[in-house]
Amino acid sequence: MLLVSAIDLGPSTHPHPQASRGWVTLNSTTLAFLRQVYREYYFRHADAIEFPDDVDAREFGYIPFGGYMVRHLSFKSEGEAIAEILRQSPSSAYCSNARYEHPAAPIEEKGWLGAELIFDIDATDIPTQCKKSHDVWYCEKCHFSGKQPRPQKCTNCDGPTADIHGTCEVCLGAARAHALRVIDFLTTDFGVTHEAIRLYFSGNRGYHLQVYDERFYLLNQLGRAEVAGYIMGPPSPGDQSFLLPAKQGGSPPIMEEAGWTRRVGEHVEAQREPGRSAKKMIADTIASQMARIDASVTTDIHRIFRLAGTLHGTTGMSKMRVVSADNFNSLKDPVVLSERRVLIKVDFYPRFRMNDRDFGPFSSETAELPAYAAVPMLTRGLAEVA
Numbered sequence: 001m002l003l004v005s006a007i008d009l010g011p012s013t014h015p016h017p018q019a020s021r022g023w024v025t026l027n028s029t030t031l032a033f034l035r036q037v038y039r040e041y042y043f044r045h046a047d048a049i050e051f052p053d054d055v056d057a058r059e060f061g062y063i064p065f066g067g068y069m070v071r072h073l074s075f076k077s078e079g080e081a082i083a084e085i086l087r088q089s090p091s092s093a094y095c096s097n098a099r100y101e102h103p104a105a106p107i108e109e110k111g112w113l114g115a116e117l118i119f120d121i122d123a124t125d126i127p128t129q130c131k132k133s134h135d136v137w138y139c140e141k142c143h144f145s146g147k148q149p150r151p152q153k154c155t156n157c158d159g160p161t162a163d164i165h166g167t168c169e170v171c172l173g174a175a176r177a178h179a180l181r182v183i184d185f186l187t188t189d190f191g192v193t194h195e196a197i198r199l200y201f202s203g204n205r206g207y208h209l210q211v212y213d214e215r216f217y218l219l220n221q222l223g224r225a226e227v228a229g230y231i232m233g234p235p236s237p238g239d240q241s242f243l244l245p246a247k248q249g250g251s252p253p254i255m256e257e258a259g260w261t262r263r264v265g266e267h268v269e270a271q272r273e274p275g276r277s278a279k280k281m282i283a284d285t286i287a288s289q290m291a292r293i294d295a296s297v298t299t300d301i302h303r304i305f306r307l308a309g310t311l312h313g314t315t316g317m318s319k320m321r322v323v324s325a326d327n328f329n330s331l332k333d334p335v336v337l338s339e340r341r342v343l344i345k346v347d348f349y350p351r352f353r354m355n356d357r358d359f360g361p362f363s364s365e366t367a368e369l370p371a372y373a374a375v376p377m378l379t380r381g382l383a384e385v386a
Helices: 028-044 078-088 167-187 223-231 259-271 278-289 295-301 372-378
Strands: 060-063 069-071 092-096 099-100 111-113 117-121 137-141 145-149 163-164 197-201 206-210 304-306 341-349 353-355 357-361 363-372 382-385
Touching: 028 078, 028 372, 028 382, 060 078, 092 099, 117 167, 117 223, 117 295, 167 197, 167 223, 206 304, 223 295, 259 278, 278 357, 341 372, 353 372, 363 372, 372 382
Parallel strands: none
Antiparallel strands: 060 069, 060 092, 092 304, 099 111, 117 206, 137 145, 137 163, 197 206, 341 363, 341 382, 353 357
16 A cells, blocks of 8 residues: 655755745645644644754744745744744744754855754665556646656646655655664764664655764765765775675684675675675675665755654655654554545545555545545645535
8 A cells, every 4th residue: 555645855955845846736725724734733733843952053944835935044942933833834844954153044144053964765765666556647737647657748738747656565664774774874883872863754755864963063065975975885886895804814804894894794704605706795785784865965064854743745744753663653653634524626646545544546536535634635736625
């Protein structure tokens, strides 16, 4: 089963997460409903919003329903920030991982004081066979749809096209596995304590990590790129025999080595098979241990990251702290919007699963759904409140 959601492009590159393909026009009734549902959540669960340290040194931003990114905001306290979120009840709310002398000033005048190390792991970037069954494209003009790969123009009307990336237990499980790989790199290879790492479900298709370790705070973009590159693994082409530990007394000194050399040595010793080349064994080791992360997020020292405890602007799910990855259900636990029923007219939407329930597929019909299930269709402009 799949959970339909949107690509979270992030606000640092585009003024609006959908700016690369245009803003989705929603009618006034639909906009009013979305604002009301989000407002209800924030008034009831304002205590779920999680703030980083030094709130007064952070930049904040938000995206209103029907509008574009508003950023370069600052607040003196958590209470002041919560009051603004309650007042705006936005589609999305963000906070910088950086600290600034003047967080409300333009980028070049902020006075950067350092930033936590952050990571973004998205199921979209991890190759899994399940994508063939639940990823589709649709036309933003006529809402015609088809299987991937997506054509640049609609095959029905030549209109602009967009993706719907579904999720299921398989691809969300893969995203979780890669998030745990990042944690393993941080703790094993970089000496970060588990207490310094905060793991969150992104509210969409993956996981965010934020590292509260002072050793990384002043790293510039180049230094963060080196950390990201290390975690994504050494490049596979060419001779990588240098990764194999040198032989001493007939066996590799695995525990005396560090980093990828140690990882390769341990894996090769555990998986050694007659006839397998060193190149193949190294490639297998890298593939089994590297983590697929969005390096642009890690290297961006001025990033504004989705604020924990707030709602995703497309899915309506919460960016939620994951205390136990083994016990976290990413298809149920982040579903926090109301069960209130709403009648919607749906042009098109594929089958999806939320909160242990299956919905759809829908095609040119009217349906009565709980608010949490209606929101992903309404935010995409593929349905409207009847």
